[in-house]
Amino acid sequence: MAKADLEIIRGLAQAAGNLYDGALDNDGKPLTIGLNREDLPDINRKMIDGAKIAFAGDQIRLTYEAEITLRDVYKNGANAFQAEIDGKLKKIIEYIKKNYRAIANKSVSLTPVEKESKIRIDYVNRHRVLACAVQHYKIGGLSDILAASEKEQKSREISDTYRKFLELGGLGTRPKNDTRPKNA
Numbered sequence: 001m002a003k004a005d006l007e008i009i010r011g012l013a014q015a016a017g018n019l020y021d022g023a024l025d026n027d028g029k030p031l032t033i034g035l036n037r038e039d040l041p042d043i044n045r046k047m048i049d050g051a052k053i054a055f056a057g058d059q060i061r062l063t064y065e066a067e068i069t070l071r072d073v074y075k076n077g078a079n080a081f082q083a084e085i086d087g088k089l090k091k092i093i094e095y096i097k098k099n100y101r102a103i104a105n106k107s108v109s110l111t112p113v114e115k116e117s118k119i120r121i122d123y124v125n126r127h128r129v130l131a132c133a134v135q136h137y138k139i140g141g142l143s144d145i146l147a148a149s150e151k152e153q154k155s156r157e158i159s160d161t162y163r164k165f166l167e168l169g170g171l172g173t174r175p176k177n178d179t180r181p182k183n184a
Contacts, residue, residue: 002143008108009055012139015099016053019092048130051092058142059113064089064133073121073129085133086117093137109140 048067053060064085073081093110100108117135124130158166 005142007104008139008141011100011104012053012060012096012108013055014103015096016051018099019051019053019095051089053096056136058139060110060137060139062089062092062135062137064092064117064131066131067124067128068131069128070126073131082116082119085119085131086135089117089133089135110137111140112137 048065050066051062051064053062055061066088075081097108097110113136117133119131119133122130122132
């Protein structure tokens with residue numbers, strides 16, 4: 001990995017470092033990213049609404065989680081809900097780009113790999129659900145960083161010591177002083 005690539009990745013990680021709830025800017029004011037938690041009064045901070053990033057080769061994976069009501073999911077239909085979540089992800093990416101520009105004094109391009117995000121809805125109770133959206137973005141300006149494909153991951157060789165361990169099976173062999181019946 002080239003030094004310039006490492007600088008880009010570190011800059012993006014630092015730019016996303018303030019995505020946590022309660023982050024303050026240089027003036028001591030709460031940061032505005034465009035999430036639902038920013039509209040709540042300060043005394044009620046019980047809403048799950050946040051984002052994080054992870055790196056995978058030449059891509060960045062943005063994960064957004066929000067606790068929302070079922071009414072909001074079904075209000076305008078599935079396509080409108082998908083568009084709303086994609087809008088949140090777009091605001092988060094714009095925030096990361098803006099922070100990166102302030103940190104590194106240059107811009108970075110993050111282009112979505114898929115057309116829309118993948119959203120998983122988990123049941124919490126009859127009133128609320130937990131929505132988890134994931135979107136991958138290609139990082140522009142990186143040199144020859146390649147992510148390992150599934151074929152390459154499956155073809156990796158296992159070391160001899162690990163292979164011997166696996167061949168022992170289950171719990172391995174029984175000690176000589178074990179007097180239990182064979183099927184126990």
